[in-house]
Amino acid sequence: MKKACVIGWPISHSRSPLIHNYWLRLCGIAGEYLRLPVEPANLDQFIANLPRSEFAGCNVTIPHKERAFELVTPADELTKRLDVVNTIYCRDGKLFGTSTDGEGFIANLLANAAQLKLQNEKAVVLGAGGAAMAIAGALLDQGMAEIVVANRTFSRSQQLQEKFGSAIKPAPWENRSDVLADCALLVNATALGMKGQLPLHINLSRLPASSVVTDIVYTPLQTPLLINAAERGNRTVNGLGMLLHQAVRGFELWFGKRPEVTPTLYNLVARDIDPEYAA
Ligand code: NAP
16 A cells, blocks of 8 residues: 655644545545654654655655755755755655645646736735745746745845845835736735734735736635735635645655546535635
8 A cells, every 4th residue: 555644743734634535535546645743853764764664755844844855855956946845755765855835836826817927927926935935936937027025024035036036026025015016916925814823914906907816825715815806806816726736746756646636626625624615
């Protein structure tokens, strides 16, 4: 039986088992995806033992993404620049790591905002943490001309510019409402608006009606930002699709079959997040 898992500390919140075990059943693969609490003190040993373990690989979540990067070979150019991994897999006894957040973000946008053009356009990204970094890198790979990054801690936006070059334009957090003119895409990649976190305050009056607005926060499924943007007529894309699409590559690497993100899977996970969700 093939196995994979997600490791973190704590780990009880992860919805990855729901996603991967659904795909395993659907594909008729005799396998299992587990949720494993791994303390920071045990991380190095857990990863070192992976090639000899029952697992084909694992997902890595908070707080292990940075340390795990140092323990594996980056599998692609974008991952090398990000300094974090969320997916680890074994090949011939060797451990490789990759970050799938960027491709999950792009796949979700393409699936839900087909009219959106990314090439030679401007995006505004709120946030400069791990997810914002992966998203900025993926958008640049898609040919985005300019990404304005507004983050509470300005130096983190500057670090993003150092990493990806002059197409990244750091903007002060206080100016986040002023930089929205001309942008084709607005992304919330901060934790603001998430259940239990502070709300995101932003004035959308300068945002073009044609802009797509996406929030990578997916609890709640429709954040106040998305509700506000939809009310003024902007196309919106929520963050649950990113979570589903970023899981595709891990499943393929561990279990050898590329799974699909379908409405049935979306509804399954949406109901787990919000029991009152109705498709
Ligand atoms: P992270 O590295 O900890 O970054 C958090 C970001 O939020 C930073 O930019 C931080 O700004 C900002 N922030 C936090 N509190 C703030 C506040 N009170 N005011 C202004 N900004 C604040 O986390 P991450 O991994 O990038 O994740 C960010 C969010 O995305 C989380 O809610 C996470 O659950 C979600 N996420 C979703 C997916 C998905 O698949 N949909 C994938 C990854 C992450 P500073 O730099 O100033 O601290």
